Amino acid sequence: MKNKKVMKKTVSEGRPAPGYSYQANGTKVPDEQIQERLMELISSDGFAYGYRKLTVCLRREYQLQINKKKVYRLCKKLDNPAPTTTETCCVSTKTGS
Structure with missing residues (x-):
């Protein structure tokens, strides 16, 4: 077998978020404004x-x-939790046997 050198990655994986979004007319809007x-x-x-x-x-x-995923990331950054839903318990009652 040949000796192969394995190099470790030194940078984080994935592509960084750009830090802006676009309006319908094409102008950039920074994340801070969003x-x-x-x-x-x-x-x-x-x-x-x-x-x-x-x-x-x-x-x-x-x-x-x-995108909704970007809004989710920004909400996480703002510490805005998702709204919690309360479960309702439905009990069916039968009348007359």
């Missing part, structure tokens, strides 16, 4: 918004071309 808009959307209503609903709001209100 985070500010996310905080406005979260604090504006009394409703709990998850990352998917926030993505739809960003697309509609600010005409951003943004």
Whole structure:
């Protein structure tokens, strides 16, 4: 067998996030501005918004071309937890035997 040298990777794997998104007209919007808009959307209503609903709001209100996965990453960075759903227990009762 031949001796093969194995080199370890010194950089992290994967591609880094670019740090911006685009609007519908093609202008760049930095992530900091998107985070500010996310905080406005979260604090504006009394409703709990998850990352998917926030993505739809960003697309509609600010005409951003943004992916739900990026909104999820930004929400994680802001320490905005996903809304919790409460389970309801349904008990069926039968009347008359």
